[in-house]
Amino acid sequence: MTETATDQPGRWKDRTPPDRAWKSKSGINAAARVAEQDRAAGGHHRRTVDVGEGRFARASIALRLYQRTRRIRAYLRWSVGGRTRERYVGEVDGSTRSENLKQAWSAAWALELLTEEPVPAGSWASSxxxxxxxxxxxxxxxxxxxxxxxxxxxxxxxxxxxxxxxxxxxxxxxxxxxxxxxxxxxxxxxxxxxxxxxxxxxxxxxxxxxxxxxxxxxxxxxxxxxxxxxxxxxxxxxxxxxxxxxxxxxxxxxxxxxx
Missing domain, CATH: 3.40.960.10 (VSR Endonuclease)
Structure with missing residues (x-):
């Protein structure tokens, strides 16, 4: 499922964005991918999607380059019951992948697509x-x-x-x-x-x-x-x-x- 949000004006009008602005590094392992998303989101706990009935899923941001328009689009992705869900959060225009992931996570929060997962009952932690x-x-x-x-x-x-x-x-x-x-x-x-x-x-x-x-x-x-x-x-x-x-x-x- 894909939903459209209001696009931010892009900076890549006359040239194609460089690979470093959207592509992940070659050879990066799963742990490094998780750490990359956590850094951009501001913490593992800030990557949470409420999927209803008291259930939560951990989301990630996917960056895609559209060659025809020379734009980088960001999508929020998560899985429910083995099926991948996706929401379009907008265009990003940073010069590096890390900048664009941060922009995308901020946009996802602004669109109220994310939530702070509640602390389990009985946990001593305050948040x-x-x-x-x-x-x-x-x-x-x-x-x-x-x-x-x-x-x-x-x-x-x-x-x-x-x-x-x-x-x-x-x-x-x-x-x-x-x-x-x-x-x-x-x-x-x-x-x-x-x-x-x-x-x-x-x-x-x-x-x-x-x-x-x-x-x-x-x-x-x-x-x-x-x-x-x-x-x-x-x-x-x-x-x-x-x-x-x-x-x-x-x-x-x-x-x-x-x-």
């Missing part, structure tokens, strides 16, 4: 977002970390994983370049108060989550200060960032130091 974060929380080897490390490895960079830059400082960085003295931290949007995706809890236990986030941000600041004082460069990457773009920034720092 679906909090529950998703707690369920997915791991001390290392999260999907964003793995994708970043793969992107760094493809650039020929070698590093230590989950190591302390300073043995005497009880702070573990996600990726450490010892010779270049560069420490990389991949920060979760919920736990570290991402300005783009963090949404303060407004229900039960909201004070707890606010204090926890503030404590984490304070700890981040003291960690940065301690490492800078010891001559280290600190790079902080939000979990929603494109891993290739983040790896490129890190590589420039490493290469500028001849490492």
């Amino acid at each position: 679906r977002e909090a529950r998703a974060v707690m369920s997915a929380n791991r001390s290392r080897d999260t999907v964003p970390e793995l994708l970043l490390r793969k992107a760094l490895h493809r650039r020929g960079l070698r590093y230590r994983v989950a190591a302390r830059p300073l043995p005497e400082l009880r702070r573990t960085a996600d990726v450490v370049f010892t010779k270049a003295r560069v420490a990389v931290f991949v920060d979760g949007c919920f736990w570290h108060g991402c300005p783009e995706h963090y949404r303060p809890a407004t229900k039960e236990h909201s004070d707890f989550w606010r204090r926890k986030m503030e404590e984490n941000r304070s700890r981040d600041t003291t960690t940065n200060q301690a490492l800078h004082k010891a001559g280290w460069t600190v790079v902080r990457i939000w979990e929603h960032e494109d891993p290739d773009e983040a790896a490129g920034r890190i590589a420039e720092i490493i290469w500028s130091r001849g490492r």
Whole structure:
């Protein structure tokens, strides 16, 4: 089923959009595809479609190039009972696929095609977002970390994983370049108060989550200060960032130091 929404004016009037604006990267695995959609939507919990009778489905965005009109169209897709459903959400005009996925998710929310899946009865978490974060929380080897490390490895960079830059400082960085003295931290949007995706809890236990986030941000600041004082460069990457773009920034720092 396909439904038409009001199109936004496109930027590709006189030329065909480049592949990077809509095509997914070759060889990308299922976990990477999920992470890409999660980043663009602002979290796994924000990809929910209410299919009725108390049931919910996880949606994704499909981008399609129409050669005749030189336009990229976005469609919201999900499955119900083994059948794929689809809704047209509009045209997108970003220069990269990640930009266009973000535009499409925003449009889907504006069209009220998505919903926040309710928290199961009896759950201690104050919101679906909090529950998703707690369920997915791991001390290392999260999907964003793995994708970043793969992107760094493809650039020929070698590093230590989950190591302390300073043995005497009880702070573990996600990726450490010892010779270049560069420490990389991949920060979760919920736990570290991402300005783009963090949404303060407004229900039960909201004070707890606010204090926890503030404590984490304070700890981040003291960690940065301690490492800078010891001559280290600190790079902080939000979990929603494109891993290739983040790896490129890190590589420039490493290469500028001849490492």
